[in-house]
Amino acid sequence: MDKDNDQDAQEPYRLDRQVGFILRRASQRHLSIFSELIPEVTPTQFAVLAKLVETGALSQNALGRITAMDAATIKGVVDRLVKRGLLTTVRDDKDKRRMIVGLSKEGRALYRELEPRARLITEQTLAPLEQHEQEAFLAMLARIC
Amino acid sequence: MDKDNDQDAQEPYRLDRQVGFILRRASQRHLSIFSELIPEVTPTQFAVLAKLVETGALSQNALGRITAMDAATIKGVVDRLVKRGLLTTVRDDKDKRRMIVGLSKEGRALYRELEPRARLITEQTLAPLEQHEQEAFLAMLARIC
DNA sequence: GATGAATTGTTGGTATGCAAACGGATTTTG
DNA sequence: CAAAATCCGTTTGCATACCAACAATTCATC
Numbered sequence: 001m002d003k004d005n006d007q008d009a010q011e012p013y014r015l016d017r018q019v020g021f022i023l024r025r026a027s028q029r030h031l032s033i034f035s036e037l038i039p040e041v042t043p044t045q046f047a048v049l050a051k052l053v054e055t056g057a058l059s060q061n062a063l064g065r066i067t068a069m070d071a072a073t074i075k076g077v078v079d080r081l082v083k084r085g086l087l088t089t090v091r092d093d094k095d096k097r098r099m100i101v102g103l104s105k106e107g108r109a110l111y112r113e114l115e116p117r118a119r120l121i122t123e124q125t126l127a128p129l130e131q132h133e134q135e136a137f138l139a140m141l142a143r144i145c
Numbered sequence: 146m147d148k149d150n151d152q153d154a155q156e157p158y159r160l161d162r163q164v165g166f167i168l169r170r171a172s173q174r175h176l177s178i179f180s181e182l183i184p185e186v187t188p189t190q191f192a193v194l195a196k197l198v199e200t201g202a203l204s205q206n207a208l209g210r211i212t213a214m215d216a217a218t219i220k221g222v223v224d225r226l227v228k229r230g231l232l233t234t235v236r237d238d239k240d241k242r243r244m245i246v247g248l249s250k251e252g253r254a255l256y257r258e259l260e261p262r263a264r265l266i267t268e269q270t271l272a273p274l275e276q277h278e279q280e281a282f283l284a285m286l287a288r289i290c
Numbered sequence: 291g292a293t294g295a296a297t298t299g300t301t302g303g304t305a306t307g308c309a310a311a312c313g314g315a316t317t318t319t320g
Numbered sequence: 321c322a323a324a325a326t327c328c329g330t331t332t333g334c335a336t337a338c339c340a341a342c343a344a345t346t347c348a349t350c
Contacts, residue, residue: 013260015195015212018267020175020188022283025213025290027172030165031308043165044336050160061298067160068170071299073337080335097298097345115158125164128288137289138167140282143273145170176338189306206328216329218307225305242315242328 019144030125037117037124040110044069044077046118049086049103049111057102059092086110164289175270182262182269185255186231189214189222191263194231194248194256202247204237231255 015021034043041049047067052058055066064074078101081087086107092098103111126134160166179188186194192212197203200211209219223246226232231252237243248256271279 013195013263015192015199017283018263019270019283019286020172020179020266021192021213022286022290023168023172023175024188026286027165027168028213028307029290030168034165035308042335043169047160047166050158054160059298068166068173069336070338072301072339075300076336095298095346099299118158118163121165122163125289129285133285137282137285138162138164140274140278141164141167141171141286144270144282145167145174173337180338187305204328214306215308217309217331218305220330221306240316240328244329 030121033124034121037121038114040114041081044073045081046114048074048077048081049107049114050118052087052101052103053108053111057100059095059098060089060101063101081107175266178269179266182266183259185259186226189218190226191259193219193222193226194252194259195263197232197246197248198253198256202245204240204243205234205246206243208246226252 031043034046038046044067048063051063051067058066060074060078061071063078064071067074069077078087078089082089086104088102088104090100090102092100126137129137176188179191183191189212193208196208196212203211205219205223206216208223209216212219214222223232223234227234231249233247233249235245235247237245271282274282
């Protein structure tokens, strides 16, 4: 008798075995490491700085798209970074709906200071896994996005 | 010449390669699947219902601990579920600080209705991975918590 | 070139999530 | 037993996150 074929032999639903729940706890641990190593900004704020360094100035919504934030979310993040003087915004002349968001000198300087620590965050978060596991894990994680 | 030993041959920092960023996107996809299949409650609210079914009534803070929510967060979640009539709360006689949180009849009934769909959520979220990959992935994910 | 469709940014509402501070109850310890 | 430490629940403040609705602008199409 195969136990998988026992009628009504349903596995109990265990919360700690569900992806969603484990994902949330992993995010919590990552956040904890992040704010330990980089107390200056939040992960989403850092994502904005990093993407602007990668790609240069962008419209606010486009910035939201490549950092995976919806229009309402990116607005709040940009507003707070502008208020801290890390970003600058200019209305686009060619498309008067657009706000072009770019790094200020302070924003660029802060990013240079934080980048090495950001590398450590990924390292520490993945530390429980062996080197070859880390690559396999990241590849699979990226596939379920 | 090993490229890993080239002096200053630092890999550029790529946001899309960092655990934190990919974790966030994976959570977003999971949330999207969740609210598609279970629009009635949020993932955290469902976690509370599921844990109460697993373990029976608990004090509010204890409930928060096993569902990975801090005291401030679990309070909001419990309040909203009580307001909807899915949970009941009673002061503990033996320890007058404690609020014992339990499922109401409606809460239990709703959970029974949702559980099958909750299984589908995990299934669909992991669908991009092969069966054996899913197990390896969940095991590694659990290790970085 | 007018008009319907799509895009951009904004606002308001709801729901996590964490930190810090607080009063009250209980436990530990000297 | 009394003081100290801890635990419980609460509140406030801040920062994501998503949805839905909206006005202004631009685009697509006829």
